[in-house]
Amino acid sequence: MKKIILLFFIPLLFIQCKQEIEQPKEKEYGFIADSAMVVSARIEASNIGVEIMEQGGNAFDAMVATSLALVVTYPFAGNIGGGGFMVYRLNDGTSGALDYREKAPLAATQDMYLDENGNVIEGKSILGVMAVGTPGTIAGLFEVHKKFGTLPFEKLIQPSIDLAEKGVVVTEKQAKRLAKYRVLFEEANKRIIFLDTTWNASDTIKYPALANTFKRIRDHGEKEFYTGKTADILVEYIQQLGGIITKEDLAKYEAKWRNPISFSYDGNKIISMSPPSSGGICIAQILKSIEPYEIQQYKHNSPKYIQLITEAERRAYADRAHYLGDPDFVNIPVDSLTSNSYLTTRMADFNWSKATASSSISHGSITGYESNETTHYSIIDKFGNAVSVTTTLNGAYGSKVYVEKGGFFLNNEMDDLSAKPGVPNMFGLIGAEANAIAPEKRMLSSMTPTIVEKNGKLKMVLGSPGGSTIITSVMQNILNVLEYDMTMQESVSKPRFHHQWLPDDIKFEPAFDTLVFAPLKKLGYKIDQSNSPVIGKVDAILVLPDGRLEGGADPRGDDKAAGF
Numbered sequence: 001m002k003k004i005i006l007l008f009f010i011p012l013l014f015i016q017c018k019q020e021i022e023q024p025k026e027k028e029y030g031f032i033a034d035s036a037m038v039v040s041a042r043i044e045a046s047n048i049g050v051e052i053m054e055q056g057g058n059a060f061d062a063m064v065a066t067s068l069a070l071v072v073t074y075p076f077a078g079n080i081g082g083g084g085f086m087v088y089r090l091n092d093g094t095s096g097a098l099d100y101r102e103k104a105p106l107a108a109t110q111d112m113y114l115d116e117n118g119n120v121i122e123g124k125s126i127l128g129v130m131a132v133g134t135p136g137t138i139a140g141l142f143e144v145h146k147k148f149g150t151l152p153f154e155k156l157i158q159p160s161i162d163l164a165e166k167g168v169v170v171t172e173k174q175a176k177r178l179a180k181y182r183v184l185f186e187e188a189n190k191r192i193i194f195l196d197t198t199w200n201a202s203d204t205i206k207y208p209a210l211a212n213t214f215k216r217i218r219d220h221g222e223k224e225f226y227t228g229k230t231a232d233i234l235v236e237y238i239q240q241l242g243g244i245i246t247k248e249d250l251a252k253y254e255a256k257w258r259n260p261i262s263f264s265y266d267g268n269k270i271i272s273m274s275p276p277s278s279g280g281i282c283i284a285q286i287l288k289s290i291e292p293y294e295i296q297q298y299k300h301n302s303p304k305y306i307q308l309i310t311e312a313e314r315r316a317y318a319d320r321a322h323y324l325g326d327p328d329f330v331n332i333p334v335d336s337l338t339s340n341s342y343l344t345t346r347m348a349d350f351n352w353s354k355a356t357a358s359s360s361i362s363h364g365s366i367t368g369y370e371s372n373e374t375t376h377y378s379i380i381d382k383f384g385n386a387v388s389v390t391t392t393l394n395g396a397y398g399s400k401v402y403v404e405k406g407g408f409f410l411n412n413e414m415d416d417l418s419a420k421p422g423v424p425n426m427f428g429l430i431g432a433e434a435n436a437i438a439p440e441k442r443m444l445s446s447m448t449p450t451i452v453e454k455n456g457k458l459k460m461v462l463g464s465p466g467g468s469t470i471i472t473s474v475m476q477n478i479l480n481v482l483e484y485d486m487t488m489q490e491s492v493s494k495p496r497f498h499h500q501w502l503p504d505d506i507k508f509e510p511a512f513d514t515l516v517f518a519p520l521k522k523l524g525y526k527i528d529q530s531n532s533p534v535i536g537k538v539d540a541i542l543v544l545p546d547g548r549l550e551g552g553a554d555p556r557g558d559d560k561a562a563g564f
């Protein structure tokens with residue numbers, strides 16, 4: 001059965017008995033494929049990635065094709081006007097990472113979002129053209145293709161050209177999102193854009209301008225976006241709106257290969273994104289802080305489980321705010337921050353009988369330290385290569401600036417830099433000097449594309465959108481599978497919680513069992529359920545013991561798995 005997406009139940013023979021007697025239970029599996037799979041935010045994009053692999057392409061070819069397809073099918077976050085990160089693991093076990101994060105424009109200044117009194121001007125780093133960072137996605141895709149691609153680029157982009165011309169059917173969720181952001185589209189562009197029209201579920205949206213941009217990229221390559229006609233269109237529109245990105249910014253942009261963060265957790269190897277994303281370091285800090293505890297003795301999502309994880313998160317996010325930023329600009333003590341001895345010291349004041357107050361926690365001290373709305377897709381190919389990609393415009397539809405002649409949205413990634421020390425960004429994250437604004441600096445990210453291997457073999461590929469909640473969403477899914485033996489689908493569907501040092505509260509999804517609140521409150525934890533309808537949207541693949549692949553497509557979105 002190919003590309004038919006089903007959730008189905010497989011009664012499992014009862015294999016494991018952790019306690020004396022357990023009733024046989026039915027496990028809920030996601031879509032299962034024999035050898036290759038894509039899980040992404042839209043079925044059309046997953047299908048395009050799979051078709052490329054059916055034509056003999058590898059996971060990297062599929063990565064390029066899926067990414068471009070998401071620009072058409074999921075303009076909410078799929079992009080060529082934003083940036084992202086890829087973590088990969090080849091079938092021979094070698095791994096690596098690509099950083100195609102946006103950069104601050106050359107004309108950016110540290111006080112560009114402050115008024116004359118030094119206060120942050122509300123919304124300036126979020127809505128409109130001043131929020132835009134120099135996009136990295138096209139450079140990233142060409143870099144991937146150059147290093148690992150096996151099919152011609154034209155072949156990878158053509159399905160998205162066809163889709164943009166033919167049009168994409170609007171889902172219920174997409175119709176709601178478009179309606180919700182209409183007013184902001186108008187404000188950011190100072191006029192009506194075509195997506196402002198009322199779109200209802202089942203309508204078909206065609207993207208002729210985007211199709212033309214893709215054709216030019218197909219014909220002229222990467223330089224089309226950074227120095228060609230698309231660059232002209234982009235800069236002309238940005239400057240018309242009063243923005244500061246120039247042709248020089250575009251011409252200077254480069255994607256960079258990075259060493260991923262790799263660490264072991266309970267006999268598993270976790271490979272995740274390195275700075276300028278905080279994802280890998282934070283997830284390493286959290287998992288290594290809780291590793292000494294017998295996690296399985298705490299019931300999943302029980303007060304004790306939440307408490308332990310929250311305390312590890314509190315300390316990790318405090319370090320994030322102080323130490324992390326663009327590694328090309330700041331010296332990050334990665335080894336110290338993720339060392340067992342440092343993390344043992346950090347957790348030393350954790351006390352089961354009382355919540356630690358975030359006000360009493362600051363960043364840890366490192367000896368020898370010298371100075372100073374997103375989408376994820378997971379791919380495994382039939383050769384055993386794995387690719388984990390998170391890409392974003394930052395907020396929903398980014399800055400809402402829509403380059404109509406080019407057919408695409410621009411990011412508002414500048415908000416991920418720290419507009420002013422101590423003032424939270426749109427995700428409530430505090431930044432310091434390490435993430436202060438500077439020309440050409442990459443903004444600190446929380447994106448956490450991750451790969452897990454066990455006994456030298458590929459086990460899981462996962463990641464999530466969700467701003468600051470990405471790290472904790474990915475982390476909970478790793479625990480769901482490794483500690484609680486969930487299927488991939490069960491894992492991504494489970495309700496989640498989130499803590500990030502400041503604000504000093506724990507956020508819970510509405511589906512979370514509210515029975516845990518009273519015991520946590522008693523220990524001094526503050527509960528916030530007001531502003532978190534969903535936490536993360538995880539798209540993941542699990543390699544089953546027999547080698548088949550199980551997709552976990554997050555039911556919080558329109559996300560779907562496809563494969564063969």
Ligand code: DON
Binds near residue numbers: 413445
């Ligand atoms: O890089 C980051 O951490 C953010 N720009 C990600 C934004 C995001 O996940 C929005 N999605 N809900």
